[in-house]
Every structure is written in C-alpha cells, then in structure tokens.
Amino acid sequence: MNTPPTNAPVREILVGMGHIAAGQAPQRMKAILGSCIGLALYNMERKKGVMGHIVLPESAGREAAPGKFADTAVPRMLAMLKEHGLAPAALVAKLAGGANMFNGSGPLRIGDANATAVADALKRAGIRIAAQDLGGTRGRRVEFDCATGNLTIQCAGGPARTL
Amino acid sequence: MNKQYDGGDEMQSALDELFASATHEASAAMCRWTNGLITVTLDQVREIALEEVGEELHVGDELFTMVVLTIGSEVGGNLILLFDEFNGRQLAASLLKREPGTELEWSELEQSALTETGNILGCAYINAITRLIGADLMPSAPYFIQDYGASVIEQAAMTQALTSDRLLVCQIGFRRKEQQLDWRMVFVPTRGMQEAMHRSLLAAP
Numbered sequence: 001m002n003t004p005p006t007n008a009p010v011r012e013i014l015v016g017m018g019h020i021a022a023g024q025a026p027q028r029m030k031a032i033l034g035s036c037i038g039l040a041l042y043n044m045e046r047k048k049g050v051m052g053h054i055v056l057p058e059s060a061g062r063e064a065a066p067g068k069f070a071d072t073a074v075p076r077m078l079a080m081l082k083e084h085g086l087a088p089a090a091l092v093a094k095l096a097g098g099a100n101m102f103n104g105s106g107p108l109r110i111g112d113a114n115a116t117a118v119a120d121a122l123k124r125a126g127i128r129i130a131a132q133d134l135g136g137t138r139g140r141r142v143e144f145d146c147a148t149g150n151l152t153i154q155c156a157g158g159p160a161r162t163l
Numbered sequence: 164m165n166k167q168y169d170g171g172d173e174m175q176s177a178l179d180e181l182f183a184s185a186t187h188e189a190s191a192a193m194c195r196w197t198n199g200l201i202t203v204t205l206d207q208v209r210e211i212a213l214e215e216v217g218e219e220l221h222v223g224d225e226l227f228t229m230v231v232l233t234i235g236s237e238v239g240g241n242l243i244l245l246f247d248e249f250n251g252r253q254l255a256a257s258l259l260k261r262e263p264g265t266e267l268e269w270s271e272l273e274q275s276a277l278t279e280t281g282n283i284l285g286c287a288y289i290n291a292i293t294r295l296i297g298a299d300l301m302p303s304a305p306y307f308i309q310d311y312g313a314s315v316i317e318q319a320a321m322t323q324a325l326t327s328d329r330l331l332v333c334q335i336g337f338r339r340k341e342q343q344l345d346w347r348m349v350f351v352p353t354r355g356m357q358e359a360m361h362r363s364l365l366a367a368p
Contacts, residue, residue, distance in 0.1 A: 016213070016214030016215055016216070016217060017213040017214050017216060017317060017320070017324070018213045018324075018328065019214040030224070032217060032317070034314035034315060034316075034318040035318050053214075055317075064328065065213075065328050068213070099318075101308075101310070101314065101315065101318040102233060102241075102306070102308075102318060138310060138314075139310045139311035156226055
C-alpha cells in the first residue's frame with residue numbers, strides 16, 4: 001500500500017459550525033448543514049476560495065468567532081482572500097443551506113433569517129451570487145471543489161446535484 | 164477542545180448528579196417499555212465547541228433515523244434520539260415482535276414504535292428536570308426524522324448558539340444486557356434552561 005507523503009496538503013477539509021476554511025485546487029471543502037449557510041467565495045482563475053459555515057444572521061457587536069455570523073463572516077472571508085491578492089470583484093459566491101427543520105417550526109425560523117442576512121452581506125460587498133440552493137426542511141451535505149468551482153449538494157436520501 | 168461544563172466543578176458535579184438521576188428514571192421506564200431488554204446509561208455531560216459538534220458527537224455526514232422532542236420555550240431544549248438504519252429497525256422490530264422491516268420507507272407502525280420510545284425516554288428526563296426547576300415544561304409530540312445527524316443537532320443547537328460559542332450536551336448510551344448498542348440520545352438545553360437548572364441546583368440544600 002502506498003503511503004502519501006507527510007507534507008501532502010489535506011484533500012478534504014471539514015468546515016464545522018462557525019468556522020471558515022481556505023482552500024485551493026485540488027482541495028475540497030465540505031460541511032453538513034441544517035439551518036446554517038454554507039458559503040463558498042471563489043476565484044475561478046486562481047482556483048482558490050474560502051468556505052464559511054455561518055450559524056446566525058447577526059453578530060450584534062460580538063467580535064469573537066467572526067465566522068459564526070453572516071455580518072462578520074463575509075468581511076472576514078473577503079479579508080482572507082485579499083491576503084491572497086484576490087479582490088471582491090474577482091470572486092463569485094455559491095451558497096446552500098438555510099433549512100427550517102423540525103417541521104419548519106424550529107426556533108425563530110433561523111434558516112430563512114440566515115439566508116437573507118448572507119444575501120444582504122454579499123450585496124453590501126458587491127459579490128455576485130452565481131448559484132444557490134436554500135430553504136426546505138431537510139439537511140444538506142455540501143462539498144465545494146476548488147479545482148472546478150462546483151458546489152455539490154445532497155439532501156438526505158436524495159440525489160446529489162451540482163451548482 | 165472539549166471541557167467539562169463551564170460553571171465550575173461544583174456545578175459540573177451537580178449537573179452530573181441531576182442527569183444521573185434522570186437517567187436512572189429513564190432507564191427504569193425504558194426497561195419497562197422493552198420488557199427488560201434495554202437499559203440506559205449516562206455517558207457524559209459536557210461542553211463542546213460549536214465547530215466540533217459533528218465530530219465530537221460522531222455524527223459526521225451519516226444519515227440517521229431520529230426522534231426529536233422539542234421543549235419550545237425560553238426554558239427549553241431539544242432531545243434527540245439517534246439510530247442508524249439497522250439499529251432503528253431492530254428496535255422497532257423487537258417492540259412490534261416481528262422481523263425487521265425491509266421496505267425503503269418505514270411503515271407507520273415502525274415509526275410509531277420509535278416515536279413512542281422517544282416519548283418515554285424524553286418524558287423521563289423532562290419529569291426529572293421539571294421536579295428540579297419547578298416549572299411546567301411542555302414537550303412537543305415526538306417526531307420522526309431521517310436526515311443527517313449533524314444537520315439535526317445543528318438545528319437543536321441554535322438557541323444555545325445565540326449566546327454561546329459552546330454547546331452543553333448530555334449524552335446517553337443504551338445497553339442490551341451487557342452489550343453496548345449503537346443508539347444515542349443527545350439533550351441540548353437552551354441557555355434559559357441551563358440558567359434555571361443553575362439556580363435550582365445552587366438553591367438545593
């Protein structure tokens with residue numbers, strides 16, 4: 001059996017709640033979503049991007065854990081990409097999630113609020129949304145492929161779709 | 164990084180005691196419901212960083228069959244009973260005294276057997292907490308979900324996430340005689356529930 005070299009980059013990055021991960025081809029970033037939003041910001045030419053697993057719509061001034069809130073996660077993601085010389089105008093966004101689970105009667109219908117807050121934050125930053133898959137009452141497994149810019153989404157028990 | 168509950172050693176000990184007592188009650192109820200087949204043990208009461216919830220609770224991107232009870236108030240929370248497909252079918256079959264179902268869709272009877280199990284367990288915990296905090300807690304009817312475990316726990320964590328980057332969870336394990344079963348129950352109380360439990364535990368003689 002071949003053993004991969006120890007300095008090989010991680011091919012698959014799991015993005016947990018409130019976390020932001022950066023990746024580049026051939027890496028893939030994945031998350032399991034319920035009412036949270038998985039947001040990928042990506043530059044096709046450089047094949048680099050970031051993925052955030054956004055939990056709540058507004059930080060209300062809380063500065064810790066910027067990846068947790070839509071209004072702080074988007075600026076943080078843009079800052080991470082800027083460090084790689086990628087300006088907002090060179091990026092596209094793909095997003096998924098925002099389900100209202102538990103028969104749609106979960107706390108505060110947070111999925112809808114998350115989707116709206118992320119869309120607003122992207123608009124303020126001047127980022128174009130290339131594709132999205134939002135709402136519903138089921139969880140989603142999402143995987144963003146930095147090599148292709150594809151966001152593959154699979155709802156529980158359903159077929160995978162690619163945006 | 165995980166740690167014990169952030170209310171200090173005394174509070175951790177009091178929470179352990181509370182949930183151990185609730186688990187004893189739940190175990191007795193489960194034993195009656197399954198004719199002595201299944202008992203329940205308290206695995207742990209702990210805090211988990213939000214971003215590590217999926218990994219720490221070992222739910223990853225697996226599909227689970229779940230029963231959820233929601234206590235939908237400020238002093239509330241969610242109880243989630245999780246099974247993989249095989250174990251869920253096995254439990255339903257043993258309760259219905261027949262062979263495990265093989266149809267893709269679960270029958271209404273199978274779903275009912277599992278939701279009733281969730282109801283019995285959930286009510287045992289809710290009764291114990293009700294006695295402690297002296298407030299009426301009204302759980303929803305239990306409902307049956309087949310979904311990613313991480314998605315459901317994420318939704319359950321929302322009210323805690325509003326005020327904290329860490330999640331307090333109580334994990335329960337199940338045994339059939341001496342065999343540990345791959346079933347789990349996770350209780351995620353809201354911040355309001357945690358505060359009510361704090362106050363009551365501190366006031367207890």
